[in-house]
Every structure is written in structure tokens, then in C-alpha cells.
Amino acid sequence: MCRRRSRRQPVLVVPDDVVGIALIEQRQPGESFDDVAEPQGPTATTLESADRGNPVGVIYPTDGALLMVSPSAIMKGTKHPNAAKLFMEYLYTIEASKINAKHFGIPLRPEVPSPPGAKPISEIKVIRPTVAEVEKGIPEVIEQWRDTFGN
Secondary structure, three states: OOOOEOOEOEEEOOOOOOOOOOOEEOOOOOOOHHHHOOOOHHHHHHHHHHHOOOOOOOOOOOOOEEOOOOOOOOOOOOOOHHHHHHHHHHOOOHHHHHHHHHOOOOOOOOOOOOOOOOOOHHHOOEEOOOHHHHHHHHHHHHHHHHHHHOO
8 A cells, every 4th residue: 555655655554453553654854754654544544534524433343453563574684774673663662652643543652642533552452363363264354355356
């Protein structure tokens, strides 16, 4: 789900189910991450739409939701491993959580309030399936996809 923007080329989009995550893009000189962040995923885009006055909102399943917290990684063989490690550490800072919340993502840090209409992570019942449970469900998901969209 990469979108081209003037002057910038997206380099990474992280998936989202419950937690909205900002699109991380190459920055122009002098820009902060806050300058290029934008809502990503169904939660963040719904909260942004509600903030604009649209009659929508987020409903959290009472039986639990999968929590996808910015799956991020440092690729083996990266040219700048120390910079990558520093960026990974930055993602867990209060500053990064404030930027995420400003763009309708649910912050990872409890010190940062969630955006209007969003529950803090601590109030969301989370389901944590095992790898075996996820693998077991893959054939069913494939079948549902094909039933819905075809081969």
C-alpha cells in the first residue's frame, strides 16, 4: 500500500490491525518524522475520518483483537546496522509515540494519551495466537480469499 507523494518515495509500510502505524518515508533535509507521518491502517484512517466529522468510529471486539505493533526489523546485511538499531530504539520513545498519536495511531507508550475515539493498548483485550495456530488457519484464510475474490 505504498503511495507516491511529491518529492518523497515511500520506503517502508508496516501493516496494522489494531494499532495505527505511520508511513515511514525518506525525509527531505530539515524535515522531521512528524512532517512526513500520515495515518496508516484501518484504525488510524477511521479515527482520522471521524476527526473530520464523518459518522464513523472504531469498535473493539469484546472477545479480543490481534495486536500488530509495528512489525519492524533490521535486515541482515544492512549497510548501516548502527543507524538501524538507533531507529528501532527511537520507535519506542515518547517522542515517536506522540507523533504516532498525532496521526491517529495508538501510542505504544502509556505516558502518551491515545487519540480521540481510540482505546489505549492497556484497555484492548488482546489475542496472541501461537505460530501453530496461525499456520493452522492459513488454508481457511486462503479458501475465504478465493471465495471472495476468486483465484
